[in-house]
Amino acid sequence: MINKARPVLQESIRDMYHALQPECLMMADLGCSSGPNSLLVVSEIIDIIDEERQKFNRKSPKFGVFLNDLPGNDFNAIFNLLPSFYQSLKEEKGSDFGPCSVSGTPKSFYGRIFPDQFLHFVHSSYSVHWLSQVPRELESSTGEALNKGNIYIAKTSPPEILQAYYAQFKRDFTLFLRSRAKEMVPGGRMVLTLQGSIQRNDPDSIWELLGSTIQTMVLEGLIEQEKLDRFNMPFYAPTVEEIKNLVEAEGSFSVNKLETFTVDWSVDTNQNLETQARFIAKTIRAVTESLLTTAFSETAMDDLFLRFKIMVKERMVQEQSEYLNIVVSVTKRD
Ligand SMILES: C[S@@+](CC[C@H](N)C(=O)[O-])C[C@H]1O[C@@H](n2cnc3c(N)ncnc32)[C@H](O)[C@@H]1O
Structure with missing residues (x-):
């Protein structure tokens, strides 16, 4: 996904750098994970910035890099990579580069993380489709589960389910x-890549397939029906129109680019079906094991994902399945 979004990322960084020419360039990667x-x-x-500044014979900016994720993320694993990261920057870019300093900022990106007018560039890949919580409206006022038998918007979900998910994503x-x-300087840029949907009521088929796999275990008495009925993914894949409308309605950013691209579920379709299905299941x-373990049980996981791999493989024989992705590049208005 990162590779496919690269052209938009490159253009956005170049434009930001030439427009702002910051002496100390502050950037954040939101939902950085660890790896x-x-x-x-x-x-x-x-x-990209170093190439541009050399082209125009400018002094290297200093770099402040902020890696953000939820507090449970393994930041130490990233910090352990930093000595070799700094060393390779020194070797590749020479002594007049930077300096560059990387910090971790463990906090939800749904809320303030940085001081006012602090960042020149914000990047986030494959993170903003994760919601802050499962929409509360997936339960009735009397506590009844409304999306029974599904774990996300599915073909059999009632229309209120789509509305509940969209309302949570909008918030x-x-x-x-x-x-x-608040955190970005005027003229600062942000590039977000996230999973999307072609149309609003388009069920996300990988979650539908995972839901069907859990259902087979319910039918065999391995998972309780009530637990499946109450479990829903804290995820929403918006349409391009929804992103455009929400950015415009919020009003602080202008959209430079809003594109979509597809990636096969298995990323590499040259592999045989078994290898592709195994990769997809992995x-x-x-991305789901910690959620599923909490909702069901750790002991169910090996069986669940073995069954899921088989169902994925069966699906691949019938049709090619792809993720739709959205990449949006915006500029903070003055
Ligand atoms: C699929 S990973 C993406 C990792 C990396 N950016 C990439 O593109 O390979 C999604 C990350 O988003 C993080 N995330 C989800 N919700 C978040 C939130 N509210 N605040 C900060 N990080 C969040 C998750 O913890 C996870 O590490």
């Missing part, structure tokens, strides 16, 4: 924009 991707985007951003995304609007397990 090789956490520093990948940061080093790309630095590379969260507006708070996200409002918070960043990636979905990586």
Whole structure:
């Protein structure tokens, strides 16, 4: 996803750098996770700026890099990579570069993280489709589960379910924009990549397939029906129109680019079906296991994801399945 969003990212950084030419460039990656991707985007951003400043024979800015995620994220794993990251910057860019200093900011991005007018650039990849909470409206006022048998908006979900999910996304995304609007300097840029939907009532099929897998375990008495009925993903994949309307309604940013691109569920379709299905099951397990363990039980997980892999493989024989992704680049208004 990061590779596919790269052209928009590059253009946005170049424009920001030339427009603002900050002496000390402050940037944040929101939902950085912990692993090789956490520093990948940061080093790309630095590379682009360093290339531009050399082209125009300018002094290197100092870099303040803020890696953000929820407090439970393994920030220490990233910090352990920093000595070699700093060393490679020194070797590649020479002594007149930077300096660059990387910090961790553990806090939800749904709310303020940074001081006023602090950031020149904000990046977030594959994070903003995670909601701050499961929409409360998925339960009736008497506590009855309303999205029975599903874990997200599915073909059999009643219309209130879509409305409840959209209402939660609207609240969260507006708070996200409002918070960043306070933290960014006028002319600052932000690039967000997130999962999207083609149309509003388009059920997200990977969650539908995961829900069906859990249902097979319910039918065999391995998971309680009540637990499935009460479980819903804290996730929403908006449409391009919804993003455009919410950015315009919040009012602090102008949209420079709003594009979509697709990526196959397995990313690499050259592999055989078994390898692709295993990869898909692993990636979905990586992002959902902690939620599913809390809702069901840890002991169900191996069985669940083995069944899921088989269902994914069966689906792949019938049709090609892709994620739709949205990349949006915005500028903070004056
Ligand atoms: C799929 S990972 C994306 C990691 C990385 N940005 C990438 O593109 O490979 C999503 C990350 O968003 C983080 N996240 C979800 N909700 C968040 C929130 N409200 N505030 C901060 N981080 C959040 C998760 O903890 C997770 O690390």
